[in-house]
Amino acid sequence: MKIATFNINGIKARLPRLIEWLEETRPAVACLQEIKSQDDGFPVADFEAIGYTAIWHGQKAFNGVAILADKRAGYEIAEVRRGLGIDGLKDGEGEQARYLEADVNGVRIACLYLPNGNPHPGPKFDYKLAWMERLRERMAEIWAEEVPAVVLGDFNVIPEDDDVWSVKAMADDALMQPESRAAYARFLNDGWTDALRTHNPRGGVWTYWDYQAGAWQRDHGFRIDHILLSPECADRLESAGVDKAHRGREKASDHAPVWVRLR
DNA sequence: ATGCCCGGTAGAACCGGA
Numbered sequence: 352m353k354i355a356t357f358n359i360n361g362i363k364a365r366l367p368r369l370i371e372w373l374e375e376t377r378p379a380v381a382c383l384q385e386i387k388s389q390d391d392g393f394p395v396a397d398f399e400a401i402g403y404t405a406i407w408h409g410q411k412a413f414n415g416v417a418i419l420a421d422k423r424a425g426y427e428i429a430e431v432r433r434g435l436g437i438d439g440l441k442d443g444e445g446e447q448a449r450y451l452e453a454d455v456n457g458v459r460i461a462c463l464y465l466p467n468g469n470p471h472p473g474p475k476f477d478y479k480l481a482w483m484e485r486l487r488e489r490m491a492e493i494w495a496e497e498v499p500a501v502v503l504g505d506f507n508v509i510p511e512d513d514d515v516w517s518v519k520a521m522a523d524d525a526l527m528q529p530e531s532r533a534a535y536a537r538f539l540n541d542g543w544t545d546a547l548r549t550h551n552p553r554g555g556v557w558t559y560w561d562y563q564a565g566a567w568q569r570d571h572g573f574r575i576d577h578i579l580l581s582p583e584c585a586d587r588l589e590s591a592g593v594d595k596a597h598r599g600r601e602k603a604s605d606h607a608p609v610w611v612r613l614r
Numbered sequence: 615a616t617g618c619c620c621g622g623t624a625g626a627a628c629c630g631g632a
Contacts, residue, residue: 524632565618605631
């Protein structure tokens with residue numbers, strides 16, 4: 352069972368590339384972030400046409416998450432929850448569309464797009480940390496249900512120094528502040544397994560390359576898209592990887608897809 | 615020291631991203 356996460360950076364702009372990736376790699380489950388689409392603009396018919404079913408949670412212009420499943424291969428989605436129950440950054444703002452949870456053929460899937468948190472320090476960084484604490488609470492609830500679970504998406508955290516091409520260049524970024532890393536480490540201390548790290552213990556694997564300053568051509572990237580596994584799923588982990596070549600195609604997202612294969 | 619490039623939305627000497 353192949354389960355993937357992909358920050359697509361705009362579903363309208365990315366649709367041809369996204370369809371192409373689904374047909375080439377055919378994941379059982381694909382979690383998408385930054386669809387940047389309102390609910391009624393989600394191109395569900397394009398996914399159904401290639402045998403996928405979908406649920407989605409969007410908002411205007413920013414954020415937005417979706418879960419796709421390969422219906423042709425027999426996978427079905429049962430939505431469990433949308434949103435973590437945490438208000439937006441501004442007073443009176445509703446919840447941002449950053450979290451969607453579902454069961455797919457007996458596996459709990461939690462698809463998330465964690466706040467970036469820049470600039471640091473400041474209210475946006477505080478919001479990021481609050482969001483991470485709320486996520487940790489929800490992960491504890493999932494853990495207590497004792498279902499096989501995969502928590503995956505764009506965490507906007509560079510966990511270790513060997514997860515970034517240059518520590519110096521990114522030192523002041525919210526993605527690798529000690530507080531961000533400590534919050535991420537708490538997920539692992541709670542017992543969740545970082546699948547990509549398990550398969551690449553020495554680091555050096557990137558999932559994001561900036562559009563600017565020739566970052567892709569110079570391989571100036573870092574790892575912020577993560578797949579966390581409950582113990583039952585970790586025992587079934589067969590392989591994990593990044594579809595790096597997709598970052599180099601025309602009209603690509605600035606993130607590459609990340610995936611695991613579970614027995 | 616700053617911006618580089620994108621997408622979305624608005625029609626910006628825009629914003630947010632990471």
